[in-house]
Amino acid sequence: EAGVAQSPRYKIIEKRQSVAFWCNPISGHATLYWYQQILGQGPKLLIQFQNNGVVDDSQLPKDRFSAERLKGVDSTLKIQPAKLEDSAVYLCASSLDPAWTGGIFGQGTRLTVV
């Protein structure tokens, strides 16, 4: 089966600039997740969507991060303005159900903020 598609693979921006990441989940997967993985740490959930609704965004820094999944399929994560500490890999994952019994991860977007 096709995997979770993410783009771009790499992005370098200056602090205070904005950036957007795109994710296309596996077809039919209703649940979509965005994770942030800082170097040396495990992935941390930023936001979870069920179709086009937000299930959990408790760890999303809402003053600068936003995400949408307007049609319940692909999703965009935006950072505006970026800070140095936002340098990380941003992982998208999708799952058939919200209980994560078999989620699949994308390859991620590596963001470097300079």
Place this chain on the structure above:
Amino acid sequence: AQSVSQHNHHVILSEAASLELGCNYSYGGTVNLFWYVQYPGQHLQLLLKYFSGDPLVKGIKGFEAEFIKSKFSFNLRKPSVQWSDTAEYFCAVNTAGTASKLTFGTGTRLQVTL
């Protein structure tokens, strides 16, 4: 809220040596447990998972893990590692049956030498 501890941050083994990576979680309820592997330059892949039943779980590539409820542990084992097992390994947990987020440990980097 649940948390996951992986005490081994970096493990170096010779090929054919046996492997055991520790994982302890903190949560008083019923949990689902997972081990993920991330090979250099690749995305997170599921090695194995435990939801219920036999506490000894077998996964791909000869890996297995044992759930010991009394110790809140889910250690990963492999009898004989190969050079190709060089990767980062993440333990993760979520609460069973709900739309709960997957919480990851900080990861263990395994380096297998020839």
